[in-house]
Amino acid sequence: MKWPQSVLSACTLAHCAQGVQALNFTGLQSLVQRQIPQHSDGFIFKSLDGSGDKYTIVDTPEKVHSITISCTSLSACARGLYTYLTDVGNVDIWWTGSRLNQIQSPLPPVEKSISGEAIVPLRYHFNTVTFGYTTAFWNFDKWTNLLDWMALRGINLPLAWNGYEHILVEVFREAGLSDSEIEEFLSGPDFLPWNRFGNIQGSWGGQLPMQWVEDQFTLSKQIIQRMVELGMTPVLPSFTGFVPRALPIHYPNASIVNGSQWENFDTSLTNVTFLEPFDPLFSTFQESFIRKQMTAYGNVSHVYTLDQYNENDPFSGNLTYLHDISAGTIASLRAADPDAIWLMQGWLFFSSSAFWTMDRIESYLGGVEDPNAMIVLDLYSEAQPQWNRTQNYFGKPWIWCELHDFGQNMGLEGNLDELTNGPMTALNSPGSSMKGMGLTMEGQEGNEIVYDILLDQAWSSSPLKIADYVKSWVSRRYRTTHTPADAQNAWRILSTTVYNNKDPNSQATIKSILELRPSLTGMVNRTGHHPTLVPYDTNTTVLPAAKLLLQASNSNPHLRHIPEFKYDLVDVTRQLLVNRFIDLYLNLLNVYNSSSTSPNDVSSAGSQLVHLVNDLDRLLYTDESFLLSTWILDARQWAGNGSQANASYAAYLEFNARNQLTLWGPDGEINDYASKQWAGLVGEYYSQRWDMFVKYLADLKANGGVYNDTVISKQLLSFGQDWQNRTWGVTEDEISGTKGDTFEVVRELLQTWG
Template sequence: MSYKPNEIFLFCARSLDIRVVHSFPALPAPALGQAVLCANSELDGIYNLVARQLPQFADKFEFALVPPTTASSNDSYTISSKAGKDTVIISGTTVNSLARGFHHYVKQCGHVSISWTASTINTLGSLPSLCGGGQHGSIDGAAIVPWRSYFNTVTFGYTTAFYSWPDWEHMLDWAAMHGINLPLAWVGYEQAQIVNFLSGPAFLPWNRFGNIQGSWNGSLPLEWPRQQMQLQQKIVKRMVELGMTPVLPSFTGFVPNAITDLYPNATVIKSSTWSGFPVTYTNVTFLEPLDPLFTKLQVAVIQRQRTYYGNYNENSPFSGDVSYLKNSLRAADPDAVWPQWQRTNSYYGHDWIWCELHDFGNLPTLTKGFTSAMTNSSSLVGEGNQMAWSSSSLNIKRYTEEYVQARYGPKIVSADVIECWHDLVNLVYMNNASSVVNVVPKSIYELAPNINGLLNITGHHPTKAFYDISSLVDIWKKLVGAVAASPTMLQHPQVHYDVVDFTRQVLANQFLDLYVDFMHFYNTTNPSASTSSEIIDRAEPLLEVLRTADRVLYTDVNFLLGSWIARARALADGNDTIADYYEFEARNQITLWAGLVGSYYLPQWEMFVETLAFQRNVSAFDVATFQHTMLLPLDIQWQWE
């Protein structure tokens, strides 16, 4: 058997809540230098991963589990080659470290990569020689924290809501190869008996939070929880095979209002209305944590999940006092562990994980911030990005070059492309205005059209750019010029994706400038003296940007609305009624909180321009009337289309 740390427990730190976790006793770690006997099945996970990612060379890799060579129990690996043979040997202290070692080898030495959307690993024509091998011709790597977390809870609504098993296979391979060993596993949590309480598939995370209840698209189909339970069993099994410890939610206390019909004496609390949703879909009923029924349901949930998935649970308590959770978790499992963190205590005395949301912060913070935390906090035990495998702050310039070489391949990466990325990192990924604009700005065309109130919004959902827009255009022109000089570059999926994404942002910024120009014209001239056609003509460049953006996005499958909808419909297994339900969910998700361009934003802005042109009087524009009589019908029609 391979070993695990002396005590396995799950934990997660977020800036706004407390995390309570559930776990189980671990196998004792072997003494240093002690041999570890390993059954072949224990390595099946890593061999199968290589067969999926690099089938043409699957028989050229040998993996071995070894005990740690230092007092640290953190994961480590060594990559070497067999003298006179075309074989790569990777030894590591855990299966997860073997996966990380495999990725280190193909990325650094072969300049290929695996991303969320694609993998270029299979483009290797031959096994590369060890790059940067040390004195003994080997490459070493080690984690500096025992736990590497992954997934935000809302990822299961925004991204993976309609994932099939092949989608999850790719995502879990990506996670294992990046050394992640503590992923959230929040699929298959819902029970068919309470479908009327559950939200639709794309909104389940907010149902689990207690923000919303029920579905405005009709009851969740009974097929959904059954299908998701089967999917979760595959997910958890694969996570374990790849050396990960899945984190499942336990009972959080949010219950259907009808619980008082079954338990009249239950002490329940009504939460408040949330984010402007109708009361019907918010004000979720919450079972008082000190009620004995809370413990009863906690035990039932944990035992049910243990039966189907295994011993991995996490939840968020009602208050800072975790004694009630201690009691309820202990009732389910005497070996439960509940390390906790509270923001007001700045982590002191509690195990915690340093992590981030990708659209917040900047590269210096992500690199130096974690290194500083490691130095100053004795209770930091995990990390949520690649810094978990680096003992010092990243050299951003070198990291950028290595990232681009692996993402595009050395044959594609010219000096101009490298320079573009350095300029892009220095301009956009530094964000020196994070105290004012702390997140990636939204494009104003995603907002409801208006004659004012769209510009220079700061804070959590900003529209104010924190970088010089004209400088971004210069960088974009340089990248497009490099691609134009070598058009075959666009055949590389990562190059194509980045060019499309880059162009999308440039066009979004151009829309901002054209909106300012149009509103300046409308406000400073006398619209009543102009004809409607003159006003519409003046707005034409604004609308043409949206048409152009739509055409650009249409060239890459990862930006297609059809891909998102097709994935949702595919889960219905040919049942048209359920497929229509899932499609509505998919459409509703991206219009409610996210968005799309050609068939949704463009018509909104066309109506905005036509309304102004018809009225020809800026003081006559009433935003409430416009949204209610024009935008709302379009919104409903589009979602039900």
């Protein structure tokens, strides 16, 4: 299958005529200036004839201590630069920060020409909800680091949601809707992804201020410009069909229905109104939206994200109806942009598999007759692939995606074997229409190795050798040519156990029961969406790994100054503690359920459990990557700083930030879905909930009462509603900062809990 030349103005996907048309390397040169300023003139980029994404790396003969990278596309040049920096320079850029500027001077030579080629034309990044769970409150400085990380790893098709509401509001205003009618539709700032999906409407923390809408629009221009400069094609929003409840008043003859209820939210906050795409008004809105968007950003992309049934079933299961929905959708896109490509998440075919039978899937996808007019993200390929049961999405181009993380939860887990072999099997299967590989995690948090290896596999024609890969990855992560054997052994253990989980029912970040609302039942050994089942033996995996990392820091004190090493030591020790928590919880149940124990016995068993939670909080406070205050400060910054801060707006933003982490809804509709193991949240919230639960059990034991889950649930909900209305502070000094020495705290905790 060949992509049309007009996919993008820059031909990034098709690489059309790039052998003839010289590439503009200004963006990559700026990246070098940002990340490796001491070598700002040390890299020369050149265009290379050919199709696909290819690069070659050589020394520059006419210029000493300079490297020449030739490529067929900007994305390939960025990847070539990354290959040089990692394979030759032994430096890398991580979520914890860039270490690229620590490459040696002069630049190490290229002993032999290095070449690389992508095995798929598309390398995708982002889930729609990542813009709620991870980047909701980011400023452009944080976006800058992530965009550089993405470009260097070869991503060329990222989602770009910021600024959507500004365009949408303008479309609705043009259609005659009042600002009050529009504002009643929009959700809180970190809940907007689900408003865009048509899951929720409105807000439970106050109406979304237009200041937020305009600030995000300004930010979106910076993000999209940077994406294009770095050779990435932004996947832009489009009009989805989800509209304010007042639209039928203005257009009484339009074909408008209400969607289904989502996650037990009150109908005032869900059952979102949907303008059906076969109605002419849909096309009118679509053309208005894309015209305004193109005016704002320029002709930078023809790929549009559009999801109509994310965890929402269609109004009808009639095959003709489903066909007409998608046919009307693509027709509206093509009327607005003749080269439009519709990108959709394939999550619905898994999450609502009872509705989406094969004939319904075929009818829905079949409404898009041009196979080049649609791309499907096989969202959960590593555990629940849908490409194989849908006959390669009935011939539509699709992308092999790694989901892995739900709600930006924190728990060590992965399947390195599947991430290296799975995409190759799919790509080489008979009739494959796979065109890409990508990351679709709900939240970008921890487990970096499982995401890195998939992006690297996109540039290898055979499955990567895991043992060699891990050794090299650890070496550059800790920035030492001779990484201590203890550190390598720690990762050898982790990569062959924790990151070798072959059970698809527990393949996702392992959610700790410590973060769940306390209860006597339903806590342990969960599988599926949010597994709490720990699929490995803690005593032979994370425990020795933590000990080995601590030993490595003792034998090589240099490691203590490497942020990534410190992060990993905290992360592995964190996992040890939350796994130990399960044992203490089960002991508490045994003590409570025993007829021979006393209230003091219950209190004693519970105190050990609360003690561990507080120890976890103390551990997390030692590293800046594990602070609740960062999330809150990022939220509050949009209300201004110092004397210029808008106090009520800052409180509104903090409320939304706190609610998502905890109740996720006014009454805990998806309580603890987006839970985090962050210092402050663990000590202020989870510790107090468990303390309340233990006291409740001890009181029952003393008074001969009967456990009632509804009673304790109401108490904990009341506590959560109180906590989310608190404010941490108003200045950066008040709410940020680490406490304690990581290595001393880890030593103590290993003695206590090891």
